[in-house]
Amino acid sequence: MAGNFWQSAHYQQWILDSQDLIQERRPDLEVLTEEEYQKIMIFFTNFIQQLGETLKLRQQVIATATTFLKRFYARNSLRCIDPLLLAPTSVFLSSKVEEFGVISNSRLISTCQSVVKNKFSYAYTTEFPYRTNHILECEFYLLESLDCCLIVYQPYRPLVQYMQDLGGEGEVLQLAWRIVNDSLRTDVCLLFPPYEIALACIHMACVVHQKDCKQWFAELNTDLDRIMEITRYILNLYELWKTYDERKEVQALLQKMPKPTTQPVPR
C-alpha cells in the first residue's frame, strides 16, 4: 500500500498526543521512572532489531514490528503481556503485513531461543520460555489492540525522496538512515508523521556533516518547531546512551518491570 498518508489509519488513529501517552503509561510509571520505562523500551527495540537481523528481515519489517510493540504498550501496561512474548509476535505479524513471507513457527521460536541465549544472556539467564501456541494467542490480542491498523508508514521512503531532492552525498543519507533507526528507540513514531521524522533526521545528519541546508528547509514550508521537537527526542536518547550501560543495568530493570500474573486470581 503506497497510498496517501493523510487518509491512512496510521494518521487518523495512531498519531498520539504526548500528554495522552503519559496518561496511558501512568500505571507503569507508578512502578518505574520515565527513564527506566524508556530503557525497557530501548531493550525490546534492540531485541526486535536483533531478532529481525537474525531472521534476515528488511529494516522496514523490523521498524513496523517495533511500531506494533510500541503501539500496544501505548494502550496497555507492560503487565498485560510480557514484552519478551510480544516482541517476536510483532515480528511475526509484521513479516506477514510487509509481504516478507510467513516466518515458520518453528524457525521463529528457535531463532528467539538462540538470540536470547547468544545475544541477550546479560539480560536473561533462563531459556526463551514461549512456544508457538503462545505467539498465536498473543497475535490475536495484538491485532485487537492495534484495531487492525496494520499498514505503518515509515520515515525511510520519504527520507530517500527528500535526499534525492536535496542532492546530498551518500554519507548524509547513510547517517540520516541510521538516525531514523535510532529514533525507533524514542516515542517519535507514536507522535509524529513519518515525513517529519525523516526531515528531523536529515537535519541532524546535515548538521553533523556540516552541510548547509538552511535554504532547502526554509523552502519546505514545514513547521520547523515540530522538526526541532523530534530532534530533541532523539538528542535525549543520545544523551541517555552516554551514561547508560544496558549490559549492566537491564537485568535489574527487567526484574523491576511490572509482570503478568498467569494464574487466575482465586475468588
Place this chain on the structure above:
Amino acid sequence: MDSEWKEKRNNERAKVEELFCYEGCKVGRGTYGHVYKAKRKDSSDIKEYALKQIEGTGLSMSACREIALLRELKHPNVINLQRVFLSHADRKVWLLFDYAEHDLWHIIKFHRAAKANKKTVQVTKGMVKSLLYQILDGIRYLHSNWVLHRDLKPANILVMGEGTERGRVKIADMGFARLFNSPLKPLADLDPVVVTFWYRAPELLLGARHYTKAIDIWAIGCIFAELLTSEPIFHCRQEDIKTSNPYHHDQLDRIFNVMGFPQEKDWVDIKKMPEHGTLMKDFKKNNYSSSSLVKYMDRHKIKPDGKAFMLLQKLLTMDPTKRITSELAMQDPYFLEDPLPTQDVFAGGPIPYPKREFLSDEEQDDKSDNKKKVFMEQSWTNQQRAAATKGGGGGEPASKRVRLGHHQSSIGGQQNFSHMTQRNHPNQQQHPGHVQQGGMMNYTNTQQSSNFNQRY
C-alpha cells in the same frame, strides 16, 4: 499474558454470533471461506450485511493482507470493510461488509437466459456504460494506491441493490493472497477448479512473471465485452487447468480466434515472453487470418464505428504497454456521449434481477458444486441451451456466487491539506492521480475519513 487482563478483554469483546443473525443464511462458499447474509440482532439498524468467515484458522498471510489493505481502502466503488471480528475460541476471523444484492456474474447470466428465451430484459440504455465507468473508477483508485486486483471477473464485481447506494458498483475479492508470489505459482495453490482463464491477459498466458495494472485492464475489457454481448468473449473449455504452467494453449487459441494472431508490429516485445518459443511452435498465424475483434463484435451487433467498440479495442489491446490505463479510459468519448453514465446503474428504473438464494449449509455441497462447475464450463453451449429452460447454467459455480457490498464512502471525503506544500507529502506526490475525481459522476461527499474512526 496476564490472566486478569485477558479475562477483561474476553468479556469486553463483541462476539459476531451475539451481534449478528446469520444462521442458515449462507450465500457464498469458495476458497476464500464462507459468506453469510446477516442482520443485527438488536435491530439498531435494519441494514443487511455480508459476513465473511475466512477459510482456515488464525491469521494467514492472505487474511492479514486483506485486513491490512481493506482497512485503508476507501472508495465508493471498492468494497468497504466495516469491522473485523476475531473469534479467539475457534481462532476464526470474520469480516463485516455491507451487503450487495447483485453481481455481474448473476446479472449476465440473467441476460443470457432471457436472450435464449427470446425475451428482453428491461434495463436502461446506459447501464453497461455506467457499470464500466464505475469499474474503471474503482480500479483507478486501487491502481493509484498500487493495489492490483489480479482476479477481476464478473463474479467479483458487485452491484448494490435497493437502498442508499442503489445500483452502485463495488469491486470485491482483490487477490490479496497473490501479492507476494510470482503471478503464476498461486494458480496451483488455489482450488484448481475455481480458477478461470477467460479473463487472463495474453502476457500472463505467455508466462509474464509479474502482475501489472495492464493485466487488470485486460480483464475489464473482457467484462465490458461480456456485458455488451452476454457471452464471455474468450470462453474456453477448461479441463486440464490443474497444471501450474501458465501457458494455456486452448485459451490462447480462443483469444486469437477472436482477435486474430498478434502482428509483430502490434506487439514488439512478444518475442521476449518466456513462452514465445512454445507459441511459435504450437500456432500458425495463418489459421487466424480471418479473425478480428471487429468481426467478432459485429456478429454480436456491436458496430465497429461506435464509441463502445472503440473503447473496447483500447482495453483489449494485446500489447500490455499499449493498453489504455484506467485514467485515460475514464476520459474516453464513450462516456461523453448520450446516455451519460449514472451513479445508480439502473438509473432509477426497476431492478429486474432476482435476489441471492441461500445455499445449504452442508459441507458436501462445495464438492458437488465444484464438480458441477467443471461440467458447466466444459459444456458451455449445452448449458446455454439448458439455461433457457432451467434458468441455470453459466461459467461460475454456485459456490462463487456471493459477494459483498458496502455503504457510503467517498474519495471526496479526503482531508484538505492543500495549505501545505506538495513537497511535504512524498506519498501524495508519488501518485498525483489519487486525489482526482473522475469528471462525470458527482458522488455525494461524505465525511468519510472522520466517520471511519467511529464506525470502525
